[in-house]
Amino acid sequence: MAATETPAGTQTFEAKIVPGHQVASGRNLDPRFPGGTIRMQIPHFRELGVDLSSYHPGTINVSIAPLRYEVIAPRWTLRAVKWHPTEPVEDFSFFDVEVLVKDEVVGKGLIYHPHPDTKPEHFQRADVLELLLPFIEGLEYGAVLQLRTDKSQILIS
Template identity: 55%
Template sequence: MTRVRATVLPGHGVASGRSGDPRFPGGTIALQKPFFLERGLDLSPFYPGTLNLSLAPCRYRVLRPKHTFRGVKWAATEPPEDFSFFDCRVVWRGQSYAGLVYYPHPETKPEHFQPPDVLEVLAPRLEGLGYADVVELELDPAQIAVDC
């Protein structure tokens, strides 16, 4: 595994539903979960929102996702999207938590884009973790590369 330091940043709030966007009651992750489950990926172990982790000054490159789902029509108001997921672990306060990098493909994503150094991560709820906290992120180098 490749290990990189990452800083927790505020996101758009749509994944968790905190933005209050009426198109996505309960958040996009909650709405998408059943579509991923019927394709074989169970997101129930994870908090229904993303950790936005900046790897700056590093950037990442997608290599070989663990899962890719194409043309997922998860909301009536949104066009179908492509999604990939990558194995990861979040290390915080001496504990390691299994997670997934959540990667909506930019070419099919209609809005809410991330900078090139930010990964969105699905993980269990990590009580006390907040913006500007630093974690270590472990990534499978066969799935996703980190360039510093």
């Protein structure tokens, strides 16, 4: 599996849906995060200029192994966000992403990247990306998605 360069500085690559910690969606039922971290973060991010209200309030975790990603220049970076009353502040970056099926875009969203150096727990493997997308019917663990990103924001190699 390799990232393929596509027109206008984008790259297309495959990613496999994998289980996550289920904290973003709230499915892990951690009482610290009622309704999930994304629901809790949405108003704080909106105040800082990033509106996530059009996305499903949870992330789709995908593995790009054996590929890796390198942060270049995120679309947005939010620093020292105090989104929870007792958890420490965190930094977040967001990158544009498109989901394709047979070369047709079926969803546009963001790669959600809590910075590992400010994230207190629930770390992701180095090959895992978290996607914020509108709800897409039929996504399930093990499914392989085709993703397209902007190489000037995040480089897949």
